[in-house]
Amino acid sequence: MKTFMIDGNHFSDLEGFFTEIEKILTKNLDWKTGHNLDAYNDLLRGGFGAHKYEEPIVLKWLNYEKSKRELGDKLILRILEITLDCNHSGHNCKLELY
Numbered sequence: 593m594k595t596f597m598i599d600g601n602h603f604s605d606l607e608g609f610f611t612e613i614e615k616i617l618t619k620n621l622d623w624k625t626g627h628n629l630d631a632y633n634d635l636l637r638g639g640f641g642a643h644k645y646e647e648p649i650v651l652k653w654l655n656y657e658k659s660k661r662e663l664g665d666k667l668i669l670r671i672l673e674i675t676l677d678c679n680h681s682g683h684n685c686k687l688e689l690y
Contacts, residue, residue: 593647593648593649593650593686594642594643594647594649594650595649595650595651595652596616596617596642596643596649596650596651596652597616597651597652597653597654598612598613598616598651598652598653598654599612599654599655600653600654600655600656600657600658600659600662601654601655601658603659604662605662605663606663606667607627609659609663609671610627610628610631610632611627613632613635614627614635616642617635617636617638617640617642617643618635618640618641618642619640619641619642620641621640621641625640629670629671629674632671632674633674633681633683636649636651636674636675636677636683636685637681637682637683638683646682646683646684647684648684648685648686649683649684649685649686650685650686650687650688651675651685651686651687651688652688652690653687653688653689653690654690655690656689656690672687675687
């Protein structure tokens, strides 16, 4: 499985999270993705240059505890639910927290 790393030291708010995710899960796009949780779900599904559509991936989240403190429990829980596909939207993402 392809592995992608997000670093909590690279952002401190939700907009920064979206910018970081867009940077690692897209490649060679000539347009910007949406900066919202629905768009995040779509990026995990793939097809935006970094990995193929519905290709299983591993997301390693470095400095996760920092992100949790800065984003807050409610938002971080929602991000984790989307990442782990708790709503069965169709992506296959393994999450590793560091």
